[in-house]
Amino acid sequence: MTTEEQQSSAHVQSGPAGDAPRLYRDLSSWWPLLSKPQDYAEEAEFYRRILVSACARAPKTVLELGCGGGSNASHLKAHFRLTLTDLSPGMLAVSRSLNPECEHILGDMRSLRLGRLFDAVFVHDAIMYMTTEADLRSAMETAFVHCAAGGVALFCPDHVRETFRPSTKHGGHDAEGRGMRYLEWTWDPDPNDTSYVTDFAYLLRDERGVRCEYDHHILGLFPRRDWLRLLAAVGFQPKGVPSEHSEIEPGTCEVFVGLKPSDKRATCGKSATSKSSCERATAHNSSPAFSPPISASTCFPSRTRHGTCIRWPRKFLDGKLLGKPVLIELKGCEGLYPDDVYKVVME
Numbered sequence: 001m002t003t004e005e006q007q008s009s010a011h012v013q014s015g016p017a018g019d020a021p022r023l024y025r026d027l028s029s030w031w032p033l034l035s036k037p038q039d040y041a042e043e044a045e046f047y048r049r050i051l052v053s054a055c056a057r058a059p060k061t062v063l064e065l066g067c068g069g070g071s072n073a074s075h076l077k078a079h080f081r082l083t084l085t086d087l088s089p090g091m092l093a094v095s096r097s098l099n100p101e102c103e104h105i106l107g108d109m110r111s112l113r114l115g116r117l118f119d120a121v122f123v124h125d126a127i128m129y130m131t132t133e134a135d136l137r138s139a140m141e142t143a144f145v146h147c148a149a150g151g152v153a154l155f156c157p158d159h160v161r162e163t164f165r166p167s168t169k170h171g172g173h174d175a176e177g178r179g180m181r182y183l184e185w186t187w188d189p190d191p192n193d194t195s196y197v198t199d200f201a202y203l204l205r206d207e208r209g210v211r212c213e214y215d216h217h218i219l220g221l222f223p224r225r226d227w228l229r230l231l232a233a234v235g236f237q238p239k240g241v242p243s244e245h246s247e248i249e250p251g252t253c254e255v256f257v258g259l260k261p262s263d264k265r266a267t268c269g270k271s272a273t274s275k276s277s278c279e280r281a282t283a284h285n286s287s288p289a290f291s292p293p294i295s296a297s298t299c300f301p302s303r304t305r306h307g308t309c310i311r312w313p314r315k316f317l318d319g320k321l322l323g324k325p326v327l328i329e330l331k332g333c334e335g336l337y338p339d340d341v342y343k344v345v346m347e
């Protein structure tokens, strides 16, 4: 693990759990033969155009959540300074060898807190691994707290509930001394829940011969109204944009853009690289016992129908404050608004 990874790992999980797809665990080195970086040029250009046109000012720094093997990044890095994060050490290693000039950090998009701001946040198909509304919302909150005011977050799901169709696909590539062919079967065991599955059969050829491996991916599936509702709930101004790609039937795919408002209530949002710009806020309350160090990495606000709530890790929470309003004095903590009253809720 690099120093950067060690620094950030306090706020992340150590890697995919045992039930994560094998493609991101023991089979991660095969990723470039399943999906070639060159094949991402057209879609990466579409995402670049969206990021540039949706941001209030020209974006320079971009955080990617769930960068995988870094295939999109290999095209986007010509235009932006990229920080690439993923839950899988194996996939990060693949991306690092393709994009050695980019910063790589191990992290779970549901909980990552880098304490830094970026002009834009990009979440490609990794967002499909959010299979519950709570996980999807957590990933959106991660994007929100890392996005500078006036910046955008771009989410690119493979499917939304309305246009989902079962499908079968095959492909694969060869490289020096190895080759891969796969059969991919996408289907929905239960149309009433928020997930579907993709089963893979991989044929892997190397110096030992050819072997067959099975893999099972569980992916999230949400109606577009839920995407828009959740983006708004975490604080973004949401918008759906139809996907444009020569291999996609028009009207069958959509990406979601969240603009982080840059109104006078929005906060630091200046520098994407300075850690100090979003490190501290302090809380005031009648209880003198309550003086947690609040930072972008230890708390975040969320808007609910009960008003704006702020969540603290349990260890910082004085039980007497539960449910009571707390006035936050803002000192550059992105996502918190000065003069607002926040309600403390248990995390």
Ligand SMILES: C[S@@+](CC[C@H](N)C(=O)[O-])C[C@H]1O[C@@H](n2cnc3c(N)ncnc32)[C@H](O)[C@@H]1O
Binding pocket: 016, 024, 040, 065, 066, 067, 068, 069, 070, 071, 072, 073, 085, 086, 087, 088, 091, 107, 108, 109, 110, 124, 125, 126, 127, 129
């Ligand atoms: C299909 S790959 C992404 C490929 C990527 N779009 C590219 O351009 O190469 C999906 C990635 O999502 C990652 N992932 C799944 N759940 C995640 C989570 N909770 N946080 C961060 N990454 C996650 C996996 O480890 C995997 O690397």
